[in-house]
Amino acid sequence: xxxxxxxxxxxxxxxSPFVVRVQIALRLKGLSYEYMExxxxxxxxxLLRSNPAHGGKVPVLIHNGKPVCESSVILRYxxxxxxxxxxxxxxxxxxxGRAVALFWAVFIDDTLLKAPSQALRVATGEEKEEGRKKAxxxxxxxxxxxxxxxxxxxxxxxxPGLVDxxxxxxxxxxxxxxEMGRLQTFDSTTTPLLAAWAELFCTLDAVAPVxxxxxxxxxxxxxxxxxxxxxxxxxx
Amino acid sequence: xxxxxxxxxxxxxxxSPFVVRVQIALRLKGLSYEYMExxxxxxxxxLLRSNPAHGGKVPVLIHNGKPVCESSVILRYxxxxxxxxxxxxxxxxxxxGRAVALFWAVFIDDTLLKAPSQALRVATGEEKEEGRKKAxxxxxxxxxxxxxxxxxxxxxxxxPGLVDxxxxxxxxxxxxxxEMGRLQTFDSTTTPLLAAWAELFCTLDAVAPVxxxxxxxxxxxxxxxxxxxxxxxxxx
Numbered sequence: 001x002x003x004x005x006x007x008x009x010x011x012x013x014x015x016s017p018f019v020v021r022v023q024i025a026l027r028l029k030g031l032s033y034e035y036m037e038x039x040x041x042x043x044x045x046x047l048l049r050s051n052p053a054h055g056g057k058v059p060v061l062i063h064n065g066k067p068v069c070e071s072s073v074i075l076r077y078x079x080x081x082x083x084x085x086x087x088x089x090x091x092x093x094x095x096x097g098r099a100v101a102l103f104w105a106v107f108i109d110d111t112l113l114k115a116p117s118q119a120l121r122v123a124t125g126e127e128k129e130e131g132r133k134k135a136x137x138x139x140x141x142x143x144x145x146x147x148x149x150x151x152x153x154x155x156x157x158x159x160p161g162l163v164d165x166x167x168x169x170x171x172x173x174x175x176x177x178x179e180m181g182r183l184q185t186f187d188s189t190t191t192p193l194l195a196a197w198a199e200l201f202c203t204l205d206a207v208a209p210v211x212x213x214x215x216x217x218x219x220x221x222x223x224x225x226x227x228x229x230x231x232x233x234x235x236x
Numbered sequence: 237x238x239x240x241x242x243x244x245x246x247x248x249x250x251x252s253p254f255v256v257r258v259q260i261a262l263r264l265k266g267l268s269y270e271y272m273e274x275x276x277x278x279x280x281x282x283l284l285r286s287n288p289a290h291g292g293k294v295p296v297l298i299h300n301g302k303p304v305c306e307s308s309v310i311l312r313y314x315x316x317x318x319x320x321x322x323x324x325x326x327x328x329x330x331x332x333g334r335a336v337a338l339f340w341a342v343f344i345d346d347t348l349l350k351a352p353s354q355a356l357r358v359a360t361g362e363e364k365e366e367g368r369k370k371a372x373x374x375x376x377x378x379x380x381x382x383x384x385x386x387x388x389x390x391x392x393x394x395x396p397g398l399v400d401x402x403x404x405x406x407x408x409x410x411x412x413x414x415e416m417g418r419l420q421t422f423d424s425t426t427t428p429l430l431a432a433w434a435e436l437f438c439t440l441d442a443v444a445p446v447x448x449x450x451x452x453x454x455x456x457x458x459x460x461x462x463x464x465x466x467x468x469x470x471x472x
Contacts, residue, residue, distance in 0.1 A: 073338045081332070096313070103309050
């Protein structure tokens with residue numbers, strides 16, 4: 001599907017930010033793939049068999065029959081296995097540039113990824129407040145990165161790279177948390193560069209069609225709250 | 237220090253499994269480096285300046301004046317920036333092999349990395365029991381990986397690779413947790429291949445001199461328990 005003799009299948013679930021990241025990356029690289037929506041309450045045999053160590057978490061990318069699991073691993077795999085297709089997500093001939101991008105990718109997952117799930121979960125007021133503060137501090141840090149680079153994207157180029165995809169994939173979940181009054185996200189007053197980045201990112205052809213709608217995410221999150229959200233337990 | 241015109245400094249703290257991982261990787265690649273022990277209660281200016289986004293967490297590797305932070309990022313940087321030195325930590329020309337290794341690296345951090353810190357922290361009996369069960373299940377999974385590969389190391393070769401370093405760097409902390417009765421680690425009855433792997437790994441020239449002594453780790457963990465362990469908050 002991806003090109004001559006290449007077969008790419010993505011097992012996913014629409015609300016998962018991890019799945020959104022992989023879809024954006026595949027589209028940025030211009031790769032064709034078959035998307036298979038999973039019912040996480042009733043996982044298909046292919047998913048269970050493809051990610052047995054995690055009891056069938058999504059996303060799983062299956063390339064010519066071979067499964068790749070964990071979204072951060074899948075993004076790197078897409079970039080390396082299809083290095084000739086589309087723009088590189090990581091700078092190809094620059095180990096230091098790659099290390100810097102990977103650092104920010106880890107930073108985003110350590111700070112902003114946890115914030116919406118913390119905010120949505122049953123937690124004490126103090127824990128929620130701590131989560132909000134951490135998220136706000138992380139956003140200020142990322143605003144500084146954009147300010148220093150003077151580029152439209154975290155990649156430092158005119159097209160998005162790994163860090164853009166890592167952060168961009170979270171935008172739906174973060175906005176849903178904001179809508180539910182649980183999290184303050186990219187504010188045009190306090191973090192104007194991030195707000196402009198988010199707006200630009202969401203209008204990209206590779207992004208717009210796969211970014212989940214906020215109201216649908218809110219509906220899903222509310223339904224999932226009793227019992228505890230399934231998203232955090234079943235996706236990576 | 238690493239070779240002609242190369243200068244490598246590692247800012248670390250002896251008890252941190254993340255720092256141990258980086259030291260093992262540098263030694264496996266045969267790279268010379270200057271090790272600088274940090275007092276985390278009184279961090280030197282160089283550390284704070286090198287990892288400002290995390291308030292000066294260790295380890296930080298400084299290569300010719302440029303800092304690289306986050307142990308998982310540092311390991312990959314060492315492998316890529318010094319691809320000509322020593323054996324590769326990740327298979328160089330095999331994107332799928334790299335993805336498989338990175339998957340297990342993430343798996344280890346998601347399961348076994350959290351287990352000792354969970355076990356050491358003030359937690360309810362139920363939480364501790366859950367941590368122990370998860371760790372035991374993860375060890376059985378890793379035993380299966382070694383069984384399937386029929387190799388001495390997770391790398392599938394006669395020398396260790398990234399997965400070996402990721403797991404091996406945790407051995408000291410895991411054994412300290414076991415010593416304190418908080419965690420059952422590699423048992424020669426239930427996970428004989430893992431037990432043999434751990435024994436072999438710890439005797440390697442690249443490993444033995446930098447593996448922290450269990451009794452010293454126990455002493456440190458006990459001292460750190462009031463207030464809550466500093467290891468988990470200050471290292472990555």
